Amino acid sequence: MSEVLLALLGILLAGTVMVALPNRRLGLALFELAALFGLAVSIRYWIEGETLTLRWPWGLPFASLSLALDPLACFFLVLLFLLSALAAWYGYGYTQHQHETQKRQIWACFTGLVVAMGLVMLAANGVLFLLGWELMSLSAFFLVRSTGSEKSQAASWSFLVASHVSGAALVGFFFVVGQEASSLDFALLASQTLPETTKNLAFFLALLGFGLKAGLVPGHFWLPQAHPEAPSHGSALLSGLMIKLGIYGLLRTLPWLSMPAPWWAWVLLTLGGFSAFFAILQAHGQDDWKRALAYSSVENMGLASLGLGLWVWGTAADQREIAAMALFAVLIHLLSHALAKGSFFLLAGCLDHATGTRNPDLLGGLGRPLGTTATAAMLAATAMSGLPPSLAFFSEFLLLYAGVQAVLSGGTLSGTWVVGSVALTAGVAAFAFAKLYAATFLGEPRSEKSHSPHSLPSSMEAPTLLLALLAVILGLASPWLVKAFSPIVQAATSVSVEGVSASLFHLFSTLVLTAGAAMLVGIVATGALFLGLRRRAVLTATWGCGYLAPSPRMQYTSTASSQPLLRFLQPLVPADPPRPSRTLFPTARTLALSYRDPVVQSLATLRQTAWQLVPRIPLGKPGKVSLYVLFVALTLVALLFLEVFLW
Known part of the structure; x- marks a missing residue:
């Protein structure tokens, strides 16, 4: 464990150097060395599967400086070191043209966020965990407001309110589960037996505290505001990892409550299914890449919550194999989302840097001038859409498979809910990322902003492409990922998972071979067809259906592509009606649709009402x-x- 602590200390030192020195190459080199060293060490400890602990006394009540490195912590540390290394590399090019004071603030907050998240993952005492949790929230708060705009100020306060409510709920959780304990060490909390009423209250507080951080609806209100305002490499960390610590917290603490109540499963299943479908619909209605990606993050945390709900259902119904399969699906999905969403947020920064806008309705035709970025976007969209051979395909397939097994084992209602939620959400998500990619990179430029984009430095393009590649090609290693995740699942389910692991290894191996063979046949057939048609092809103008003056305005925009779907589901995604013309004779007009989040709107109305009542x-x-x-x-x-x- 000392090596992991050394890596975090190295990152802290590197961040200090980047804040202190105007020339940040030395600091970046130190940061990359420390992060890569931490990545290698975390992978080694993960493979070994042992649990290492360190404990020093601390003068605070119920507190101790207890640290633990187990397979679950190692998995999240791997994500932390990998994402932070690539995000820091990207940030070096992203911040080149910013003011020196702003650069220092960004790097200070970025480094603080990385170290604080590492402390949360290693903490094995409630007081130390809460300390790391608050440091993480404060670092993210200042990172969001580092751009200095009015939107970033408002978004940062919204995030801080959600973070304080989350922190207060977790304080209550540790008070409830540790009221009879001599300390809040995790090992002691996991060994005690709690009354039924105490367990129910603890579950509610844990779900409130960790669910707010994960952005589950209706606690997602802060996420679409905060993530678009942070620097892109900061957004990659916030969405790629920080919100997943809400899922980490549930994975860490729910096993302490021993045999769960059946209604816990339905709370998680309902929150997860509604969050996933509602959020991906909201993503369709956004005219900003980052806001759409933020809602997509809520969708993916909803899918993870679905898996947690199925895990709790399997545990309560004594269907341990189904519970294990659900946990495998959750862990693979978290890995997939961290890589693909990290790439997408870096990609959004590339678009903003090259064109000055993140509105897909104003872009188009960027596939040729931004070839590397377009390739990364295609790979990341493939991963986020759950298409083979990406990791998301295997996680969503396994979640569907576990849902079907639940139906066959007597859980008709819960299994059907999982299968229906995953299938419906995955279809709408694939449509969302297909139209987002097409509107941005295909067709003709729709505005002057996309006619002549600026070139991008390799320090911004390379990390974006690398994360997208990992999100796709790691799907081919999914059988071995099942083996790697087995110790985590076994610790959470308290039973041997060798049989489930072996069957999933065989199932995923078959899927990988089938998908690989299908891809090979498809590539060969497409290449042969292209070569055959190319010899006989005659280039001529496209028939314009009698219209002889085509223009880029005739293309479908991102908003227009989603309009039929959103109009059908209007109560969930209400739109501002277009203003009617008041003139006697028709004049030149434009139509712009603006979609609203009804949950966020209701919370804003409630907040305004509360502020009006305070003086009374x-x-x-x-x-x-x-x-x-x-x-x-x-x-x-x-x-x-x-x-x-x-x-």
């Missing part, structure tokens, strides 16, 4: 010291009541 509350007026004392006394009495009668 007597406690909100100055000078009422007696009322303040009464409020404090009533709070203490309520806490005493809870302590005596509930615990």
